[in-house]
Amino acid sequence: MADIKGILFDKDGTLVDFHATWFAIGDILALRAADGDRDRANDLLDVAGFDFATHSFRPDSIFAAGTNADIVSLWYPHLANGARQALIAEFDRFTTEEGASKPVVLPGCREALAALHATGRQLGIATNDSTGGAERTLLALGVAQMFAATYGYDAVANPKPAPDTVYAFCDFTGLRPSQVAMVGDNRHDLEMAKAAGAGLAVGVLSGTGTRDSLSQLADVILDSVADLPEYLAVQA
Template sequence: MPVIKGILFDKDGTLVDFQATWFAIGDLMALQAAGGDRANANTLMEAAGYDYEKHCFRADSVFAAGTNADIVALWYPDLSPAERQAKVNFFDTFTAEEGAAQSVALPGSKEAVASLHSRGFRIGLATNDSTGGAEKTLLALGIAQMFDAAYGYDAVANPKPAPDSIYAFSDLTGLKPSEIAMVGDNRHDLEMAKAGGALAIGVLSGTGTRESLMPLADVVLNSIADLPAYLTDQV
């Protein structure tokens, strides 16, 4: 295996506690889409991937892995293209502010990023959130200065699972894709890694399960807290 010199992290479920951060935000979005109707809002949340019996988002669901554009397409199927784009823009602004304000770092995630940064790894973020939301969250967590770049779905021509963010990070850092690890909790993250020629590292700290991640992952870790030790062992 080539020596890994750069790491692209997914955000929600990898750096940030997805369930703790996003249920309240998603619920507010669904209530607005439902015109304040509680039962209809619950139906919309279920369609987007929330399991009310298990109190969590389903792996690889629209809310867990998709973009705001995917959510708008699901919840507002009858909007015109212009109306749909306006709604996407509204949700991008809303989730950027609220996602940063409500963000809960996963245990050990900030320490892992700091450790890897101190060892000279180039570090980036690749998310299907908006770029503004990603940057605001990194600032809120106090780790923005350790990241070379943040790529939201609106920063590249094609979001995850397309490999555009890997190529952009490769161009920025001068690293080959094979020298980059993509770390995430959903199949979208690992599909992007495979498509772009990067190392695919799955983590169990988000909505993905070992069963859902193993077929695509080069390795599955409990969380990114285990990543510094894993990369030390690869040298």
């Protein structure tokens, strides 16, 4: 643990309460896609990963772990490429504005980030949200100044679970992948860590992932980011 000099965090479900922040936004987008048909919108939410029985998003579902481009492809499969790109841009704009205006921070998150930043470690964001949406969310949470870099799905050639974001963070900070920890609530986060050769893959149970869904990939599973400073301190 002493060699961990940088930490990449997923955003939604890791720093931000995924369900509280994103269900209302996803519902609006589904209703638009369904032309206001409530039943059809519910079907779209279901196929994207919302479980109406538990009122939560399924682990590793498209809505939980995918990008706006994935959602557009799922909900609008017959669009021509130009129209698809325009709609992805509209989704990015809407989710950036709405997600950044209503983020619900997870308990203990700000304090944990401050403690980790105080150790001198480089902090970064690796999200399948847009880069602009992630940056505005960090500003809304009042933690942007603690982060060296923010990477959305549109900042790299291949988003999570590809290793590109870890490599980009290492290029920017001068760290090696083995010096970087990746923290996230979905398998995509941990798959990226493993693909890149990250030094530590940390699963957190504060989002859509479960102990069962994360256990095969995580080096350690914590209840939330709030537990990370103590874990790293004890392991050092």
